[in-house]
């Protein structure tokens with residue numbers, strides 16, 4: 097009965113009948129689900145189930161063939177990624193993105209949205225405003241790095257840190273954009289267990305402070321421990337949605353994973 | 359920290375390549391000065407060289423704002439240079455087939471407006487697409503502009519070019535009569551080889567003043583923009599455009615701003631050139647100018663404004679320096695030798711210093727935000743504590 101159709105009073109993200117095919121392959125096949133405000137919602141499914149594609153559709157990187165995406169009650173289907181971000185949805189990427197020639201804190205400063213200093217004219221008409229906001233953003237970036245216990249990396253080149261640290265920095269930077277809903281694509285893939293635990297704690301802490309999460313994760317233990325509810329995707333459509341307990345014991349989910357060739 | 363406040367600290371703060379460049383530059387200036395005193399280098403010609411160096415610096419500043427900041431591949435530097443030169447020439451030259459006779463200020467404005475229009479014309483269809491589309495389109499654009507200038511005689515005089523371009527300061531109060539008003543000077547530092555400063559010298563110093571104003575303004579604007587949040591978005595686009603988009607940046611708009619800014623600076627170089635040379639022809643749009651600008655930026659260090667300045671000066675030194683080799687009997691012609699030299703320099707830089715001679719600073723944050731109160735554990739020097747990779751921008 098529950099084709100991703102748990103009742104959602106206050107959904108921050110709604111995906112309705114989303115479709116996308118590449119050539120003959122339906123990577124997203126009439127996917128429908130919603131993310132309730134305040135939750136950490138998990139998105140799981142075997143390799144190639146279409147999880148990353150779904151993220152790309154939601155965040156505006158791919159144009160859907162059909163269906164709609166709603167963020168905060170606004171239809172954002174077909175908008176540019178920056179416009180989707182303006183509505184409060186920020187996403188990270190499965191492979192960490194490195195910023196050449198920047199230090200960690202400098203790379204963090206790309207995060208805040210609508211900085212006065214991003215307007216070319218303001219640099220010359222009102223340099224005081226730019227300096228003020230830059231100081232505030234820098235202080236905030238260093239505070240978040242401290243929260244994440246990676247403040248010692250602040251002035252390291254962003255390309256010199258480990259993959260796991262990069263994932264932490266990406267999460268920290270995304271937080272500077274003050275998202276209402278944050279989409280994380282495999283945040284602990286390739287991260288050592290100590291850092292993974294740290295990431296989990298951070299996600300939980302940020303969630304308690306009010307950020308909604310939708311996260312793709314392959315590490316079952318990680319996602320079962322952190323997320324509730326969990327949406328299961330198989331061959332582009334939503335197989336089921338439920339509590340970690342319910343999903344774990346669902347035969348269809350077990351079949352999908354066994355048949356899906358993980 | 360400025361040189362005047364604390365000269366010792368300012369020098370101690372230089373990284374090795376910076377010190378090296380400074381040393382070589384000082385030696386080079388001394389050499390030119392001695393050459394001038396002994397009469398080997400005419401003072402007027404020397405000022406002409408300074409003007410050319412400023413012009414190449416402007417071209418490399420412009421390209422640096424596109425390629426160095428944002429990663430935009432523009433192969434039509436020569437076209438924007440030519441638009442600047444022809445834009446002002448067509449407005450001001452007595453030989454102009456369309457307008458002519460206007461003040462050089464009008465010429466400057468028209469040149470910038472036409473360059474802006476051209477930048478939008480090529481930017482609008484290509485900047486939404488993958489990076490290589492701009493590269494290909496700009497390559498075509500350069501050729502189209504050159505062919506139009508060559509063939510549309512009713513507009514540009516075709517291969518005859520435009521004569522009778524006034525000096526930039528003609529018609530200005532004081533400055534227009536300044537060269538004639540100045541007395542001729544005769545300096546005899548070394549007995550037997552006097553240095554004579556005449557009207558032509560004062561005319562040339564006005565040109566230097568003009569190029570210093572253009573290049574100084576461009577440098578000021580780029581320097582501030584580079585270390586601002588605006589510049590940071592451009593650098594993010596250069597490394598990873600998708601990341602910038604995911605973080606809510608309208609990358610199309612930023613790329614357009616960077617492209618337009620760079621193109622306007624290139625046009626400025628063209629405006630200066632027209633009023634320096636007092637003649638422009640279709641040959642001024644030859645692709646070699648694009649080539650020189652790219653060499654200057656890569657040599658100096660992509661993304662670095664100072665590197666672009668340095669690269670521009672090196673280009674002029676090679677370009678003009680090889681002329682003197684005419685006096686020496688060489689088995690090779692100076693023109694191919696020039697290209698050979700540039701090739702050797704590029705190979706050497708790529709081999710031993712792929713980031714360029716003066717690469718950008720390691721960290722670019724709005725200066726007062728880093729130096730100021732907020733972050734006591736990272737004082738002013740925090741920005742450049744690691745000298746290995748970093749210099750000023």
Ligand SMILES: Nc1ncnc2c1ncn2[C@@H]1O[C@H](COP(=O)(O)OP(=O)(O)O)[C@@H](O)[C@H]1O
Nearest residue numbers: 118121123141142143144145146147148149150
């Ligand atoms: N840009 C693309 N072009 C063609 N096929 C794609 C593209 N992106 C994804 N796919 C295909 O869509 C399917 C789903 O991929 P993806 O969304 O990456 O799966 P997941 O993230 O769940 O592992 C795969 O078969 C993949 O090969």
Ligand SMILES: [Mg+2]
Nearest residue numbers: 147148149190
């Ligand atoms: Mg994936």
